[in-house]
Amino acid sequence: MLSVADRGLQYGDGLFETIPFRHGRLEYLKEHTERLLRGCKRLQIDFNDIAALERELLIVCNQISGDGVIKIIITRGSGGRGYKPPIDSTPQRIITFHPLPDYPLNHQSGITVQLCSTRLAKNPLLSGIKHLNRLEQVIARNEWDSADIAEGLMLNYDDELIEGTMSNVFLVSDGCLFTPNLNSCGIEGVMRERILALACTLDIPHEIVTLTLDDLYQADEVFVTNSLIRVWPVTALHGTNKQWPHGDITKRIQKALDTAES
Amino acid sequence: MLSVADRGLQYGDGLFETIPFRHGRLEYLKEHTERLLRGCKRLQIDFNDIAALERELLIVCNQISGDGVIKIIITRGSGGRGYKPPIDSTPQRIITFHPLPDYPLNHQSGITVQLCSTRLAKNPLLSGIKHLNRLEQVIARNEWDSADIAEGLMLNYDDELIEGTMSNVFLVSDGCLFTPNLNSCGIEGVMRERILALACTLDIPHEIVTLTLDDLYQADEVFVTNSLIRVWPVTALHGTNKQWPHGDITKRIQKALDTAES
Numbered sequence: 001m002l003s004v005a006d007r008g009l010q011y012g013d014g015l016f017e018t019i020p021f022r023h024g025r026l027e028y029l030k031e032h033t034e035r036l037l038r039g040c041k042r043l044q045i046d047f048n049d050i051a052a053l054e055r056e057l058l059i060v061c062n063q064i065s066g067d068g069v070i071k072i073i074i075t076r077g078s079g080g081r082g083y084k085p086p087i088d089s090t091p092q093r094i095i096t097f098h099p100l101p102d103y104p105l106n107h108q109s110g111i112t113v114q115l116c117s118t119r120l121a122k123n124p125l126l127s128g129i130k131h132l133n134r135l136e137q138v139i140a141r142n143e144w145d146s147a148d149i150a151e152g153l154m155l156n157y158d159d160e161l162i163e164g165t166m167s168n169v170f171l172v173s174d175g176c177l178f179t180p181n182l183n184s185c186g187i188e189g190v191m192r193e194r195i196l197a198l199a200c201t202l203d204i205p206h207e208i209v210t211l212t213l214d215d216l217y218q219a220d221e222v223f224v225t226n227s228l229i230r231v232w233p234v235t236a237l238h239g240t241n242k243q244w245p246h247g248d249i250t251k252r253i254q255k256a257l258d259t260a261e262s
Numbered sequence: 263m264l265s266v267a268d269r270g271l272q273y274g275d276g277l278f279e280t281i282p283f284r285h286g287r288l289e290y291l292k293e294h295t296e297r298l299l300r301g302c303k304r305l306q307i308d309f310n311d312i313a314a315l316e317r318e319l320l321i322v323c324n325q326i327s328g329d330g331v332i333k334i335i336i337t338r339g340s341g342g343r344g345y346k347p348p349i350d351s352t353p354q355r356i357i358t359f360h361p362l363p364d365y366p367l368n369h370q371s372g373i374t375v376q377l378c379s380t381r382l383a384k385n386p387l388l389s390g391i392k393h394l395n396r397l398e399q400v401i402a403r404n405e406w407d408s409a410d411i412a413e414g415l416m417l418n419y420d421d422e423l424i425e426g427t428m429s430n431v432f433l434v435s436d437g438c439l440f441t442p443n444l445n446s447c448g449i450e451g452v453m454r455e456r457i458l459a460l461a462c463t464l465d466i467p468h469e470i471v472t473l474t475l476d477d478l479y480q481a482d483e484v485f486v487t488n489s490l491i492r493v494w495p496v497t498a499l500h501g502t503n504k505q506w507p508h509g510d511i512t513k514r515i516q517k518a519l520d521t522a523e524s
Contacts, residue, residue: 001264002263002264002265003263004264005358008271009270009271009337009394010278010335010394011274011395011396013396013397013400043397043400043401044404073266073272081363082363082403082428083396083402083403083427083428084403085403094266096266101343119385119387121384121388122383122419123381125380125381126383132271132274132397133273133395133397134274134345134395135305135388135394135395136385136387138269138305138347139387141345141347157385165345166345
């Protein structure tokens with residue numbers, strides 16, 4: 001339970017992280033806490049005590065048997081009249097444990113996505129960080145109900161391809177790996193960073209660029225990523241005949257990821 | 263206290279209203295609940311039981327002595343895996359009572375505003391309604407600390423004047439009243455609607471238009487409005503020599519508003 005006066009509820013004034021807990025450890029904990037700190041800095045939320053957070057995570061994790069997901073929420077805390085953040089508010093840390101989502105195993109070899117009609121607003125001020133203002137994602141995710149559609153891809157209002165509702169997106173064209181720049185909207189996923197680092201290791205040419213729907217249609221391979229799903233190859237676009245193979249570069253990245261983590 | 267699983271906290275998945283309670287009654291209650299319902303409809307939150315809400319408001323108001331502010335929050339409720347709203351979630355209603363903000367009385371005859379560097383993102387999907395994703399306002403309001411600055415005016419990324427951090431804005435030019443269209447961002451204030459209706463009654467020509475910084479600079483009178491502050495004439499722009507008078511049309515509207523409410 002949390003006070004209804006908390007600014008996390010009042011204004012979405014906070015940040016979150018979703019971290020897989022598998023085989024007894026939190027995956028990419030450092031990368032997640034670093035993004036959390038970047039977010040706190042951007043929103044000027046006075047939290048940087050990662051040691052305290054890690055102690056609390058340890059207490060929670062020690063009570064867990066089996067795999068799952070740890071969600072961390074940091075809010076600015078209570079108080080302040082109206083929007084003005086109070087000088088002396090105490091940020092709140094909320095840690096919850098959830099079962100792993102039961103995604104079908106065959107998603108690892110290909111999913112169908114749909115193109116969301118919901119667009120992302122451009123706001124460099126809030127882009128990249130994982131803040132609590134997530135109505136765009138909620139509305140986009142509410143566009144479909146069918147279990148046959150695993151994810152929705154989103155454009156911004158300038159018709160640029162940005163991300164999935166809960167994932168980052170990568171295209172492969174002529175042997176090169178491309179992912180959208182997130183200067184004006186989108187979340188900088190921990191798995192996105194991980195994939196870009198792996199591309200270096202694997203000597204796969206890669207670039208962060210502006211992408212359009214044309215680029216998506218003409219790509220040789222497409223995949224989406226996040227910490228929980230890791231890499232899902234995109235093999236079909238709902239409502240169209242468009243298909244992509246579960247291609248070689250995607251497979252190489254999936255394999256390298258599995259190897260790096262084992 | 264509210265469950266940390268509530269989507270109001272998790273994603274800002276909800277709406278709010280701030281209603282003055284003065285002289286023993288909730289001002290413009292109908293207009294506020296109507297906007298709340300518009301917001302619920304837009305976000306597909308399954309709440310429309312205004313009768314229940316009004317019964318609860320009555321219980322709260324019966325415990326109050328003196329004036330104050332009632333804040334209503336409606337969230338989608340708990341649950342759902344990830345962003346997808348659950349089919350069967352129960353919307354939560356939260357009603358809280360707060361003291362009236364102690365704004366200086368002389369704000370009724372003129373305030374200094376500053377121009378915020380924080381911009382509003384364009385998102386027609388979320389414009390108009392009073393949803394819980396308010397980080398833009400939080401960041402904008404955090405731009406100044408001085409009690410000499412009563413409000414901040416905000417532009418969108420297309421350099422259009424949209425609103426104040428907590429208010430709507432009106433300009434008077436050549437005897438006409440103008441207020442920005444809120445098609446792509448901004449909140450449709452209850453007091454804004456009230457002022458537009460009053461302009462009809464008073465035979466003041468008025469129009470909802472696209473406005474720029476030039477329009478602001480060249481205006482004969484400027485004022486900002488919300489349910490709590492009602493009408494504050496804007497008489498100075500912080501950091502510049504720009505001044506506006508507390509002009510005749512602003513005064514007529516203030517007077518008509520006081521008369522209508524007495």
